[in-house]
Amino acid sequence: MEEKILKEIISEMERLKLYNILQYYSKGHSIIADYFIVSTAESLMQIEAARNKLIELMEKYFLYLKNPLEEWHDGWCLMDFGNIIVHVFLEEVRNFYNLESLFEGAGFELLTNTNKT
Template sequence: MSNQPQPQTIKVEIPTPPPSVEQLLACVLEAAGELKAKDVVQIDVRGKSSVADYFVIASGTSSRHVKSIAEEVVRFAKKLDMMPLGMEGEGEAEWVLVDLGDVVVHVMLPRMRELYALERLWTVGDQPPADDQDDEEA
């Protein structure tokens, strides 16, 4: 036998049946609320992205708060028998991403959130142009 380490396989099991998108979204929002995440926004990206149905974006007041919120999201998801497909950024905890499949959660420090402006990126075209609003008021 070889002394080389064998590659490890990570098994991700999705419960049968998996929780609905609405259940998963409610779970994420409850977890964020439990740890008092700031400015929590949910963005429906169906039809805009094949990656997920919803993005949830929230802010934490410090790196420790950001990491704790992300960990709480994972803990709440486990109650639905959902394990995250991935989690990134917990080391520096300026921006932690939790991939729950249909719902992707971004927990960020306010300065990172302002810099990357994910809300504006994913809601472009959702509002009518400003000129149309002016015409309606006239």
């Protein structure tokens, strides 16, 4: 079931024109979640649209946002759906935090890389 959900998340992110989408598998390396998805948006409006659509998608599977605050206007929206955590960044914010280095340094396995720029 998780594979189906993850594929739908990636597909929805691509439909919403998010780019440079990376999906990591962390089982055994993190107590927070098994899957982390990182993506880039062009604007705050695009982040808001992605947030709303992904929340709607996850509710279809009875997975609800565990951090419902709307405090994401700094260019980074983190959505915690339990075992799946989704990050949507503006490019400059993503470059600053560079989560990819953290994930790869911790031994997370890269499962998906859309490499769209």
